[in-house]
Amino acid sequence: MNTTTDSTPEALRATMVDHIKSAGHARTAAVEQALRDVPRHRFVPAAQLAVAYANQAVITKRAADGAALSCASVPTVVAMMLDQLDVQPGNRILEIGAGTGYNAALLATLTGPTGHVTTVDIDPEVTAGARAGLDVTGFADVEVITADGSLGAPDNAPYDRIIVTVGAFDIPPAWREQLAPGGRLVVPLRWRGQTRSVAFVHESDRLRSDSVKLCGFVPMIGQDSELSAHLDDNELVTLYWDADQAIAPEVLHGVLVTPKATMWSGVIVGGAEPFDGVWLRMTGTEPATCRIAADRVAVDSGLCTAAIPTRSPALAEGDSLAYLTFRRVDPDEAGDARAELGAIGHGPAGEPLAQRLCDQIHSWGQDRAAEPVVTVHPAATLDEQVVGGHVIDKRWTRVVVTA
Incomplete structure (x- = not known):
């Protein structure tokens, strides 16, 4: 006291x-x-x-x-x-x-x-x-x-x-x-x-x-270029993506009630070990990377069991989707909790998308401390001058993430 x-x-x-x-x-x-x-x-x-x-x-x-x-x-x-x-x-x-x-x-x-x-x-x-x-x-x-x-x-x-x-x-x-x-x-x-x-x-x-x-911060007024749409009729699950991405929400609506493909990566994390590096790496290698958020009702009903319900990485292409998930596995020798990372896919290409997400988990698992390099060029920079990674086009800049 x-x-x-x-x-x-x-x-x-x-x-x-x-x-x-x-x-x-x-x-x-x-x-x-x-x-x-x-x-x-x-x-x-x-x-x-x-x-x-x-x-x-x-x-x-x-x-x-x-x-x-x-x-x-x-x-x-x-x-x-x-x-x-x-x-x-x-x-x-x-x-x-x-x-x-x-x-x-x-x-x-x-x-x-x-x-x-x-x-x-x-x-x-x-x-x-x-x-x-x-x-x-x-x-x-x-x-x-x-x-x-x-x-x-x-x-x-x-x-x-x-x-x-x-x-x-x-x-x-x-x-x-x-x-x-x-x-x-x-x-x-x-x-x-x-x-x-x-x-x-x-x-x-x-x-x-x-x-x-x-990190996380209060957003700057007037700079929000993130788009969003609900994936279900009850508005329990929301997908978020950037303005430069060709994501059609009307095509993805209802995808979560289609059969799901679940894949496990074999990559194990400790109970308190962060795995946000998977998401960061995805942004430099997967143009389809976006964010999914699920209400507690969606999680409890099994509609969407994302790794972190309020904010988890996902891949969205055409009429298909995959997102990061995990399952509990046996504790380690010290009795500490552990989990295996994996992916759940929905839609016609849900399985290959889940496999791609698991591939990202594998790559991250081999070097969990690696930090991609982020390079920012003016928006007018020509394609041939922007090399070395995935390009994200914004209003004022071209952001290159090299994983």
Whole structure:
């Protein structure tokens, strides 16, 4: 049981940072010290102290339907992205998505008195809150701008570092143009139904990743290019895909009630072992990769038993579909839970699609720590200049994922 002393902001903050470190983040002394110094609770004054320092997002604004519009991100994710950004003293930094102002305060701590931090958000209520939090905690030098984040902040460019703290479906030209040569851009980029925090280095006319990590973020307003459709009459199962994919939802409607083909890969994962790398690899090798989500009723009835009901990878081609699933197998020698990954296919080509998905599982199983390289080119880049992987065409860019 916590004593009064153990429940002080300082003690809770120390516990938070210790947890971050144990999770493998805050790898540099500078990032660790910034997290220990900046009082997170002062940026979320409406939250209880224990909540402010828990490893969870603190929602600070919601839409009428309850969807999160702004928040203080999960501390482990904050630290992970700061590791990816690699801020150096004296850096000029642009943050897209002001949030509570907490992340900007961390950035200002890292860049020091010789650097400069600009944070931008389209919502004046959010920027007002960030400004208030920064002022009360001694970070008055951070510049807070109310504007469309997709346009960056040209008056303070070029930037050595740009960090985006809202989910982005694409990389607007302004971010690349305002990033100095050799500079770093860290962005939660969404493609094929999943979001990854990607650390890019600005190389000439392209951005090239050197770190790709799983994450989740509130989406950027006005950037949603994901399409969706229900697969059943009761609207229990939904398929999500990108605008550049030739998926016809009317053809797939009802596919889940057709006979299913179930295949098992022989690839075993521990009970707490992540297998999201299967999905990431699929995005670089399978153009048909998309996302499926099933309501609890659909799972309980057996209509759709995806590995993670709310978000699992799938392959959709023509009138057929396959998705990732798993089954429990015997515990290991220590008694820990284990599962075998597999695929369930529906439709005329459901079986070969399930086999293709199992092939992806096999490939991932041979090197579970491998990270594909993500390269981003301007949308006008010619086909012959875009080589080395699967190309995903977006509004402003051509994204190449090389598994």
